[in-house]
Amino acid sequence: MPDTPLLLSPADTARALPYPALAQAIEAVLRDPGVTVPPRLVQPLPGGGSLFVMPAVSPTVTITKLITFVADNAARQLPTIQGDIVVFDTATGQRRCIVDGPTVTARRTAAVSLLAAQKLAPRTDGPLLIVGAGVQGRAHLDAFADGLGLREVWVVSRSTDSADALVTHARARGLHARRVDDADAALAHCPLVVSCTSAQAVALRGTPRDDAFVAAVGAFTPQMVEWAPDVCQRLAQRGTLVVDTRDADHEAGDLLQAGIDVAALPTLADVVLGTPAWAQARRGGPVFFKSCGWAGWDLAAARCVVGAKPCP
Template identity: 45%
Template sequence: MFDYFSLSDAIADVLRARLAGRVAAPERLAVPVPGGVLLSMPAADDTIAIVKNITVHPQNKDLPVIQGEVLVLDAATGRKLAVLDARELTARRTAAVSLLAARLLAADKRGPLLVIGAGVQARAHAAAFCQGLGVREVLVASRTRARAVALVLELGGQGIAARVADDMAAAAREASLIVTATTSREPVFPDGVRDDVFVAAVGSFTPEAAEVPISLVSRATLFVDDLPSARVEAGDFLRAGVNWERVMPLERLLDASPRLSGPVIFKTVGHAIFDLAGARHAMGERREEDARGETL
């Protein structure tokens, strides 16, 4: 199984490096295209530079919603080191960011975990939380039940106990961990959750879209992966009209132990520094496998 725990540590390292001024990463460039958006995200540290170019087409049926590549360069010379699949890198690094947040913020890390969505991000988050938190059971909910069943079977093949959540309200009440990984523009679960619930909202990344009920956002403690990006892209918070002084970025938690009570929401919209961490991790894996005479 892919090592999500070590990647979450790499995410923490790159956040510390940015705080120390050793990482450069501008806000991502978004260009509208028919049916979707083209996103371009560069980042660099003193070792490597990356450029991730992806397209996001939420209405794709026979093709992946996210497609693209990540170009990895030697920072000192500009020499091309690798071209990585952006879809896989995005899934892994997003799940690792959520895992890091859950490690720091979740009151009950054992679960059950409710995953809403049955695509690449849902699959990665289920694997990451089971590996990194010791979650014992995963509940899967999807707009299409057949896709939920398929993911349950896939997780079962990996040794993960999973079942379909046919009753969303009951599943939301049961879960101590909730991950929303959909393209929905409207809330995907009711605000009938546990008082100690941890919610990772990862699916939406536009100011018009929100997967989490406004009532829950209004009463929860709020965290984000990147504050400047969230202020313009986190529809879950923008539609709720949050006071941004209530919102704390993940990097402030790395060397602190916050005392929390009540629901916690971690909103992630993505940032190039996490792709940088993912690329560094992937290149490290490649070097290890090359040393063993294997291929990535």
């Protein structure tokens, strides 16, 4: 083994992580009793950014994700998320490879939403409404198109140029796509909804359809928010709320700001494993899936990478 581990480019990382396979790998992590994921460390940085340190361990592969998040980096023409994931052999402790952190973050977040939609969405034929046309908007469009057979997408963004670019991308994939200006009005027409804004302020005040599946991914700290508190409260009363992991208990800004007892909600693991918590929580109406992120998702991606393109 060479002293320097293989460094995968963003393109190589993406090729190793097709969305349907990554969703399956995420489900496998949730079913694997040998996986250990300690709480992530979030270190504030001078100027308002954050450093995230996220380890995860499985019997074969161990990872540490090191990324920075700086919300206003767009003004500097820099990515909001930067960093890498170091992949180790669990048995020997040797570095296997280093993969591109932003690419993994985008793809595993969208793959988690895909898995949740596969398990929870009352209907998957669309149209899909994407609110926020950045990196996550494109990743979710691709994930849902690859994993659900999506045929139509509507896009809302504060930036007309970003929305038009995502519409062009969707049409290049053979999808029917349009830009719309009113996200709340579009909710009435779209049974699939993904909110992936910068989550610096409420972006949605309308109520999703009774047969809707919502993946809310933009807010991943208690201070961030995309959905109005009264909407979240109505969804808690007449629908089903699910969080990605128990880390959401103290991170799910949309739900926490609505005064919802997040710790009482089922997780995606409860759904996958069919636990009593899921059986008790499951009911009709819209499904609101709140995703905050977890190093287990990055571990799933690392296992995909190692399996798809073994590192020396």
